[in-house]
Amino acid sequence: MASELPAPQYNPKDVEEKIYKLWEESGLFNPDKPPTTHNLKSKTFSIVVPPPNVTGSLHMGHALNAVIQDILIRKKRMEGFKTLWLPGTDHAGIATQNVVEKELRKEGKSRHELGREKFLEAVWQWKEKYGNIILDQFKRIGSSMDWSRTRFTMDEAYKKAVEEAFIHYYKKGLIYRGERTINWCTRCATSLSDLEIEYREEKGKFYYIKYGPVVLGTVRPETKLGDTALAVNPKDKRYKQYIGKEITIQSVDSSVPREEPSQLKDIKIKMVADEAADPEFGTGVIKVTPAHDATDFEIYQRHPDIPILKVIGEHIEDYTHNVSLCYRCGTVIEPLLSKQWFLKMDVLAKQAVVAVKSGKVKFHPKRWEKVYFDWLGNIKDWCISRQIWWGHRLPVWYCMGVHSQTEKKMGFAGDVVPQIFIDKTRTYRLRDHGFKIGDRVAFENSATGEIFGFATITEIKKTTAGEIDLKDPKHHKIYNTREELVVAFKRHPQKISLNTINEKTPVWVYTYDFKPVSDRELIEQFIVSAEKPKQCPFCKNCDVEQSADVLDTWFSSALWPLATLGFPDKTDDLKNYYPTSVLSTARDIINL
Ligand SMILES: [Zn+2]
Ligand SMILES: [Zn+2]
Numbered sequence: 218m219a220s221e222l223p224a225p226q227y228n229p230k231d232v233e234e235k236i237y238k239l240w241e242e243s244g245l246f247n248p249d250k251p252p253t254t255h256n257l258k259s260k261t262f263s264i265v266v267p268p269p270n271v272t273g274s275l276h277m278g279h280a281l282n283a284v285i286q287d288i289l290i291r292k293k294r295m296e297g298f299k300t301l302w303l304p305g306t307d308h309a310g311i312a313t314q315n316v317v318e319k320e321l322r323k324e325g326k327s328r329h330e331l332g333r334e335k336f337l338e339a340v341w342q343w344k345e346k347y348g349n350i351i352l353d354q355f356k357r358i359g360s361s362m363d364w365s366r367t368r369f370t371m372d373e374a375y376k377k378a379v380e381e382a383f384i385h386y387y388k389k390g391l392i393y394r395g396e397r398t399i400n401w402c403t404r405c406a407t408s409l410s411d412l413e414i415e416y417r418e419e420k421g422k423f424y425y426i427k428y429g430p431v432v433l434g435t436v437r438p439e440t441k442l443g444d445t446a447l448a449v450n451p452k453d454k455r456y457k458q459y460i461g462k463e464i465t466i467q468s469v470d471s472s473v474p475r476e477e478p479s480q481l482k483d484i485k486i487k488m489v490a491d492e493a494a495d496p497e498f499g500t501g502v503i504k505v506t507p508a509h510d511a512t513d514f515e516i517y518q519r520h521p522d523i524p525i526l527k528v529i530g531e532h533i534e535d536y537t538h539n540v541s542l543c544y545r546c547g548t549v550i551e552p553l554l555s556k557q558w559f560l561k562m563d564v565l566a567k568q569a570v571v572a573v574k575s576g577k578v579k580f581h582p583k584r585w586e587k588v589y590f591d592w593l594g595n596i597k598d599w600c601i602s603r604q605i606w607w608g609h610r611l612p613v614w615y616c617m618g619v620h621s622q623t624e625k626k627m628g629f630a631g632d633v634v635p636q637i638f639i640d641k642t643r644t645y646r647l648r649d650h651g652f653k654i655g656d657r658v659a660f661e662n663s664a665t666g667e668i669f670g671f672a673t674i675t676e677i678k679k680t681t682a683g684e685i686d687l688k689d690p691k692h693h694k695i696y697n698t699r700e701e702l703v704v705a706f707k708r709h710p711q712k713i714s715l716n717t718i719n720e721k722t723p724v725w726v727y728t729y730d731f732k733p734v735s736d737r738e739l740i741e742q743f744i745v746s747a748e749k750p751k752q753c754p755f756c757k758n759c760d761v762e763q764s765a766d767v768l769d770t771w772f773s774s775a776l777w778p779l780a781t782l783g784f785p786d787k788t789d790d791l792k793n794y795y796p797t798s799v800l801s802t803a804r805d806i807i808n809l
Contacts, residue, residue: 240359240361245294246363247366248299248300248363259299260299261299261301261798262293262298262300262301262798263300263301263793265302265303265305265777265778265781265782265797266302266305266362267282267777268305268306268307269306269307269351270309270313271306271313271347271369272309272312273309273350274350274351274354275351282802283358285801287302289799290361301366302361302363303362303368304352304355304363304366305781306349306351306369307770307773307774308344308370308371308608308773309770310603310608310767311605311607315546317339317340317343320343321339329669329670333606336606340606352367366781366790368781370774371609374780375781378776378780378784378785379768379772380612380747381747381785382772382776383612383772384746384747387745390561392558392560394556394557394558394743395559395598396554396556397514397554397559397600398514398554398555399552400552401550401551401555402546402548403548403642403733408600408603409543409544413543416542428447428486429466430464431456431459431500432500433502433503435503435504443507443508444486444505446486446488446516446520447489447502447503447504448488448490448491449494449496449502450491450495450496450501451490451492453496455496455501456488459488460489461487462488463486463488464485464486464487464488465483466483466485467482467483467484489523491516508553508554557601557602558600558766559599559601560598561598562597566593569593570590570593570594573589573590585804588807589807592808599769600769601768601769602766602768603768603769604766605767606767609773610763610764611764611767612745612747613744614743614746614764615762615763615764616753616754617762618756625650625656625658627652627659629660630663641691642691643730644693645685645692645726645727647726647727648727649679649727650727653677655674657673657674658674658731671733672732672733674731675732676729676730677727677728677729678728679726680725682706685702685726687699687701687702742755743764778795778797779795
């Protein structure tokens with residue numbers, strides 16, 4: 218009987234770990250310490266492993282890719298090359314931050330409650346505990362990597378490489394700060410790259426609106442208030458007589474206070490000729506809303522005399538067509554004008570094209586060159602700033618002198634601090650603090666004085682306390698009874714008696730709707746430097762503050778082959794192993 222046979226099955230666990238240990242101890246994986254029996258050639262062969270996310274665990278794609286690289290590495294090693302295969306992991310900014318935020322939420326905590334420093338400590342702890350799983354898995358499948366050179370995209374030396382690269386690009390005029398229409402997630406309060414967005418096809422509803430003498434079709438009639446021009450294709454004969462002329466349309470009068478019924482008034486907008494208008498689509502006329510649409514913003518750039526008008530705050534109307542969603546939280550993405558940092562791509566893209574055209578870099582299979590050339594041929598400037606905490610902070614320092622005079626503070630009791638920003642965009646005050654729509658405010662924890670966020674006021678309403686919706690989903694606190702509301706209001710050092718708040722109470726409540734904004738969005742004076750400047754070059758006496766933004770994760774991973782081999786220092790590793798011999802990745806990395 219089978220059960221009587223002594224351990225008939227092959228158990229890989231008994232064998233593989235022992236063999237891997239033997240390999241590792243032999244020193245063969247480390248090109249600096251070859252066994253004396255090996256006669257190394259002077260030639261080198263090197264691969265840096267495309268760094269997997271610290272949040273990851275090995276899937277079949279990684280396994281396949283690791284095996285391909287291992288075959289190349291082992292072949293060259295056996296041929297006597299000085300062979301390096303360098304492992305490591307990517308800090309994966311928003312992905313890791315969201316994993317840790319989710320963990321915290323299970324304990325009823327938020328990152329805002331912890332504050333930036335404590336939250337980052339929590340992320341590092343998480344990374345120490347779970348971040349090496351994927352590297353251990355590489356060992357389990359026998360990858361012959363040099364573990365003595367393991368790197369992480371946020372280790373100390375890597376930070377230096379990122380700062381050096383940022384300053385290098387900035388000095389060359391390739392990094393600039395600009396106002397662009399970007400993809401904004403109102404939940405995560407961050408900008409997202411086009412690749413961080415998911416699209417959901419929805420059945421299109423098409424509205425036809427009469428604009429003066431012409432009719433146009435649109436999927437977003439609610440942005441009509443922000444329209445500042447109409448556009449037609451220059452070849453479209455139907456509208457030739459209107460091009461360059463102003464036409465009169467009816468629009469809502471924005472000077473009427475919001476409490477009063479809206480009124481219509483005549484406004485004049487210009488008709489421009491632009492290739493972006495497709496004569497075959499709708500009536501051939503499109504409306505241009507530069508503040509709320511990336512394509513429209515490009516039209517605006519070609520016709521700079523068109524005004525920009527922001528009309529939407531954080532409110533997102535449901536509209537039916539191709540909806541963009543945040544890939545992390547599923548919130549609908551609102552295109553928004555915002556101050557961000559960009560890397561100019563034209564010069565860099567040209568160099569990258571030349572590297573392949575000249576044969577210095579070769580694609581296998583060759584047909585993937587086309588994807589690469591197409592991508593680089595149509596590339597736009599890259600928005601490199603992100604409004605999250607986990608990542609490389611920009612080596613940018615802002616003058617706080619002028620700034621602190623223009624910024625208004627809004628205090629919050631310590632226990633509501635964590636609630637703000639988790640899709641809450643409304644707060645109530647008992648006094649008129651003099652805020653106006655469009656004002657930028659700093660949210661302050663009244664207990665500690667710590668600033669925990671910034672927002673722009675998008676709407677202000679004055680009502681009586683009796684009109685407050687106790688279960689208002691936008692407010693950070695749900696009141697179950699009016700008594701609870703009174704208790705909450707009483708905490709504030711107001712001189713008003715609140716004993717009699719009821720449906721008819723004359724106590725005024727100011728409702729502020731706000732949109733979380735990028736930190737330091739409005740500050741104009743800054744200095745780019747790896748170290749904190751000793752003295753502010755602008756006002757000479759303020760305590761300069763570092764940008765709270767972090768760089769897109771790809772800004773650091775793009776430096777991977779350089780940084781892991783020692784850049785910006787001139788190291789032996791750079792001399793020996795850079796440029797690397799092969800990069801083996803999934804095809805989507807070509808244009809990611
Ligand atoms: Zn989001
Ligand atoms: Zn200053």
